[in-house]
Amino acid sequence: xxxxxxxxxxxxxxxxAIASLNCTYSDRGSQSFFWYRQYSGKSPELIMSIYxxxxxxxxxxxxxLNKASQYVSLLIRDSQPSxxxxxxxxxxxxxxxxxxxxxxxxxx
Amino acid sequence: xAGVIQSPRHEVTEMGQEVTLRCKxxxxxxxxxxxxxxxxxxxxxxxxxxxxxxxxxxxMPEDRFSAKMPNASFSTLKIQPSEPRDSAVYFxxxxxxxxxxxxxxxxxxxxxxxx
Numbered sequence: 001x002x003x004x005x006x007x008x009x010x011x012x013x014x015x016x017a018i019a020s021l022n023c024t025y026s027d028r029g030s031q032s033f034f035w036y037r038q039y040s041g042k043s044p045e046l047i048m049s050i051y052x053x054x055x056x057x058x059x060x061x062x063x064x065l066n067k068a069s070q071y072v073s074l075l076i077r078d079s080q081p082s083x084x085x086x087x088x089x090x091x092x093x094x095x096x097x098x099x100x101x102x103x104x105x106x107x108x
Numbered sequence: 109x110a111g112v113i114q115s116p117r118h119e120v121t122e123m124g125q126e127v128t129l130r131c132k133x134x135x136x137x138x139x140x141x142x143x144x145x146x147x148x149x150x151x152x153x154x155x156x157x158x159x160x161x162x163x164x165x166x167x168m169p170e171d172r173f174s175a176k177m178p179n180a181s182f183s184t185l186k187i188q189p190s191e192p193r194d195s196a197v198y199f200x201x202x203x204x205x206x207x208x209x210x211x212x213x214x215x216x217x218x219x220x221x222x223x
Contacts, residue, residue: 042216043199043214043215044214045214049211090212095153095164096141096153096203096212098143100150101150
C-alpha cells in the first residue's frame with residue numbers, strides 16, 4: 001500500500017513567521033511531488049511541484065525534496081493570514097495519492 | 109480556458125437512490141481521476157483513467173460504485189444504491205499525457221449528502 005503521511009496539525013504560526021510543513025512517502029519509485037493548498041469549501045489548487053533532490057523556490061514558498069529519506073517539505077516565509085488553509089502533499093508513483101493534509105492557521 | 113467541470117455541485121438524496129456524478133475534462137487532457145474527500149479519510153483516489161481506459165480502480169469502495177468514460181472528455185461516477193456513509197465531496201481531476209510529472213487540476217467538487 002502506497003502511503004503519504006503528513007502531520008495533521010493544526011499548525012499555528014504568527015503573521016510574518018516561517019511555516020514548515022512536512023510529508024513522507026513510502027514508495028521509493030516515486031518521481032514527482034506536489035504541494036496543493038485547499039481553502040475551506042474549495043477544491044485543491046497547485047502551489048508547487050518538485051522532481052529533483054534539493055530546494056525549489058517560488059516567491060515565498062520553498063519546496064524541499066530528499067528522495068533518500070523519502071521526505072518532502074514546504075516552507076512558507078513571511079506567512080500571511082491569507083495562507084491559512086489546508087496543505088496537501090501529493091506523490092506521483094504511477095498514480096497520484098495525497099496525504100491527509102496539514103491545517104495551517106496564520107494569526108495576525 | 110474552462111477548467112474541469114463537475115455536476116451536480118450539490119446533491120441530497122435518500123438512502124437507496126442512485127446517484128450519478130458527472131465530469132468534463134479540460135480540453136486536451138487525457139487522464140482523469142475521481143477522488144472522494146471526507147474529514148475522517150482525507151482525499152482518497154477512487155479510480156483513474158488514461159486515454160479512456162481504467163488503469164487502477166483499487167480505490168473504488170465496493171461494487172456499488174462504478175465509473176465510466178464513454179468518450180475522451182467526459183466521465184461519470186455512479187453509486188447504486190447510495191448509503192449515508194457515501195456522504196462526501198467527490199472531486200474529479202484531469203491531467204495531460206499520463207501521470208508522471210504532470211500536474212492534475214481539480215474540478216470544484218460534487219457535495220453529496222445521503223440521508
